[in-house]
Amino acid sequence: EVVLTQSPGTLPLSPGERATLSCTASQSISSRFLAWYQQKPGQAPRLLIYGTSNRATGIPDRFSGSGSGTDFTLTISRLEPEDFAVYYCQQYGSSLTFGGGTKVEIK
């Protein structure tokens, strides 16, 4: 099983700041098979990024993804108030697994 480790667990930031979220895989995965989701309290997750760097429909361009092999990153260039949420990475190259999540909270 591919284990995804997300860091940090909590990221305290202010609106307007840049957020950098990390997702590390226990083994190399194709960049085609890495996605990111956003989840707000009481809501289902929402797809942000698939294939490491492809934004889903309607996702603002302040969200970007990058990485390869075992190290992947979600970057939010300038945090808007609505971006404070929990973010999950997911790999779908070998079965499907999710990371444990990073909570982006208001500092």
Add this chain to the structure above:
Amino acid sequence: QVQLQQWGAGLLKPSETLSLNCAVYGGSFSGYYWTWIRQPPGKGLEWIAEINHSGSTNYNPSLKSRVTISVDTSKNQISLTLTSLTAADTAMYYCARSGEGSGDHYIQYWGRGGLVTVSS
């Protein structure tokens, strides 16, 4: 617009069997994988199983012995059965749909979720 409508969640007792259903409205039913994912209260996401319109299935190895996923293409519905419930199965259960291309098993659409509580 794809909509996923779930039912069957609720309060169950340990050792009982959970049955969940999900109806798909809008969009094509074939060409995608249909998935169940769960999330215990305050915790992260766990993939349970997926199935396509032809009945091809994939299961989370940690749950495989207790899970059955099935599809009814005549009704555009998928179902999940989870046996031998324990308190650890308490979670929000989501029905979901994969992305567009072959191998694109990211989750493009999510249902609203249904809470399942296992308690004596």
